[in-house]
Amino acid sequence: MRTGSRITPYLYILPALIIVICFRTIPILASFTASFADYDIGGFHGFVGFSNYERMFTDARFWNSVSNTVFFVLGVVPAGIAIPLLLAMLLRGDLRGKAFYRTIYFLPVVTSAVAVSVVWTWLFKPEAGPINGVIIALGGDPLMWLREPRGIFEMMVSPLGLKPEGIFAGPSLALVSLMIVSVWKSIGYNTVLFLAGLENISNTYYEAAKLDGAGKWGTFRHVTWPLLSPTTFYVLIMSTIASFQTFALVYVMTPPPGGGPLGTTNVIVFYLFQKAFDRFDIGYASAISVFLFIVLLFLTIIQRRVGERRVHYS
Amino acid sequence: MRSGQIIKQVLLLAGGIIMLMPFLWMISTSLEQGGLHNYVEAWNRVPFGTYFLNTLIVTSLTLIGVLITSSLAAYSFGTMEYPGRDKLFLLFLSTMMVPQPVYLAPSYVILAKLGWVDTYLALIVPWLTNVFSIFLLRQHFMTLPKSLYEAARLDGCSRFGYLWRVALPLSKSVIATIMLFNVIGSWNSFMWPLVVTHSEKLRVLQVGLSYFNQEQSSNYQLLMAASTFSILPLLFLFLLAQKHLVASYSRSGLKD
Numbered sequence: 243m244r245t246g247s248r249i250t251p252y253l254y255i256l257p258a259l260i261i262v263i264c265f266r267t268i269p270i271l272a273s274f275t276a277s278f279a280d281y282d283i284g285g286f287h288g289f290v291g292f293s294n295y296e297r298m299f300t301d302a303r304f305w306n307s308v309s310n311t312v313f314f315v316l317g318v319v320p321a322g323i324a325i326p327l328l329l330a331m332l333l334r335g336d337l338r339g340k341a342f343y344r345t346i347y348f349l350p351v352v353t354s355a356v357a358v359s360v361v362w363t364w365l366f367k368p369e370a371g372p373i374n375g376v377i378i379a380l381g382g383d384p385l386m387w388l389r390e391p392r393g394i395f396e397m398m399v400s401p402l403g404l405k406p407e408g409i410f411a412g413p414s415l416a417l418v419s420l421m422i423v424s425v426w427k428s429i430g431y432n433t434v435l436f437l438a439g440l441e442n443i444s445n446t447y448y449e450a451a452k453l454d455g456a457g458k459w460g461t462f463r464h465v466t467w468p469l470l471s472p473t474t475f476y477v478l479i480m481s482t483i484a485s486f487q488t489f490a491l492v493y494v495m496t497p498p499p500g501g502g503p504l505g506t507t508n509v510i511v512f513y514l515f516q517k518a519f520d521r522f523d524i525g526y527a528s529a530i531s532v533f534l535f536i537v538l539l540f541l542t543i544i545q546r547r548v549g550e551r552r553v554h555y556s
Numbered sequence: 557m558r559s560g561q562i563i564k565q566v567l568l569l570a571g572g573i574i575m576l577m578p579f580l581w582m583i584s585t586s587l588e589q590g591g592l593h594n595y596v597e598a599w600n601r602v603p604f605g606t607y608f609l610n611t612l613i614v615t616s617l618t619l620i621g622v623l624i625t626s627s628l629a630a631y632s633f634g635t636m637e638y639p640g641r642d643k644l645f646l647l648f649l650s651t652m653m654v655p656q657p658v659y660l661a662p663s664y665v666i667l668a669k670l671g672w673v674d675t676y677l678a679l680i681v682p683w684l685t686n687v688f689s690i691f692l693l694r695q696h697f698m699t700l701p702k703s704l705y706e707a708a709r710l711d712g713c714s715r716f717g718y719l720w721r722v723a724l725p726l727s728k729s730v731i732a733t734i735m736l737f738n739v740i741g742s743w744n745s746f747m748w749p750l751v752v753t754h755s756e757k758l759r760v761l762q763v764g765l766s767y768f769n770q771e772q773s774s775n776y777q778l779l780m781a782a783s784t785f786s787i788l789p790l791l792f793l794f795l796l797a798q799k800h801l802v803a804s805y806s807r808s809g810l811k812d
Contacts, residue, residue: 251636257628258626269662332564339568347575348798353790356769370776438807528662535655
């Protein structure tokens with residue numbers, strides 16, 4: 243063997259390794275380090291222990307961004323499962339126009355978040371927007387959509403003279419508008435995942451259910467739903483992880499500096515962005531990054547654990 | 557049975573119309589008043605030509621980089637045996653677990669130290685490799701039979717020759733997937749170019765469109781025209797490679 247061949251394998255990975263180390267590993271480690279440092283526009287001013295984290299836990303705006311993000315996730319994820327699951331059930335098997343429907347439903351997935359946001363901003367325009375146009379034509383009252391800071395629960399019960407406050411007011415209509423766009427954009431992708439999951443269920447289960455005289459709902463409840471659970475779980479975790487990182491929709495549809503009317507669409511990644519690039523408060527932004535990382539890591543670990551168990555089970 | 561099919565079709569069609577509606581509204585608004593002239597007007601109002609060119613440069617150079625670095629790394633990880641291989645691979649994979657927003661701020665500081673902020677280097681160099689692409693290709697290379705490699709070597713094929721003449725030609729489908737994912741990813745990427753560039757001449761399409769949206773927020777016809785021509789290239793790509801693309805998404809379960 244030539245001596246050169248011993249280092250050959252390393253030479254093959256070297257170009258990728260340099261990029262990964264310089265632009266992934268080092269920044270990731272730096273993020274952890276900077277979260278313990280006083281690092282701002284003037285540069286590095288020394289390590290400060292946990293004070294960035296202390297500041298984070300007492301920062302009302304940070305908690306506002308957390309609760310907005312949680313609202314966003316709780317709104318987007320269930321709808322992003324229910325609608326695609328229904329569509330996949332309809333699209334399953336031999337169906338006329340299947341390819342056509344798949345194309346239409348998938349279109350928003352490959353469209354850029356920025357273009358999508360520009361278009362929906364126009365659709366939601368309170369004054370001349372098409373959505374309010376339709377509502378008025380149907381005899382309803384136009385809504386403020388992306389400019390509405392009031393919570394949707396608050397808006398629903400206000401005719402009854404009630405005025406819920408804080409998180410009981412619910413996500414603002416502006417945030418709900420962003421949720422609608424987010425669901426619309428991800429429907430096609432999740433439908434494709436569910437279709438793949440449905441195709442993996444062996445036909446013998448359906449034949450057995452038929453022999454047992456199970457109806458459509460019974461078959462879904464006792465055959466499809468349990469056997470589809472690995473896919474459902476995967477979609478659940480992946481949509482949660484993606485929703486936690488929403489940025490472009492917020493940035494374009496409810497533009498800076500505010501993060502929506504009264505900050506009601508300011509989600510974690512947007513807040514992180516503001517701290518890092520408007521204020522150049524790198525130390526504090528890094529603490530928020532680490533918080534985000536821990537949440538997402540936790541979700542990934544759950545996904546791996548449960549995912550593996552499912553594989554063994556089936 | 558028949559009526560079941562009809563209900564299905566009605567539901568799917570209604571859903572399809574709702575999904576398409578924003579696009580239809582976009583196109584019809586873009587043609588209001590000025591007609592096709594709105595497109596010319598939007599294109600010339602801000603330098604969209606420059607934005608397109610920048611996006612094309614960034615997308616094609618990163619794609620070439622990803623294909624080269626990923627093939628080489630995947631070949632090494634998937635077919636060679638050497639000390640430290642699995643640890644190195646784990647180092648690569650671990651970076652996939654960390655989403656971009658988490659390391660964005662330190663990346664900016666590093667780029668600033670290198671003097672790369674607001675240059676093409678910042679848009680391109682950090683994206684010259686893609687760990688997920690390495691992963692996909694490695695998985696595929698591992699399925700190639702070892703006897704194939706030995707036969708090729710007996711025929712006088714060099715190590716690199718095997719990758720270039722045998723392994724890669726046998727991986728066309730995976731390479732197509734990698735190309736589609738990377739083109740869509742860099743064409744649509746927004747947060748990174750927004751942060752690492754400032755000057756107008758370096759704006760990519762997504763950043764340019766977002767600024768255009770802020771500046772012309774009441775000029776709907778122009779905004780919709782700009783959105784339409786920003787979407788078109790990927791729309792064509794999608795229609796051309798639809799089947800492969802949808803299958804890739806559903807197999808690999810990875811988005812953006």
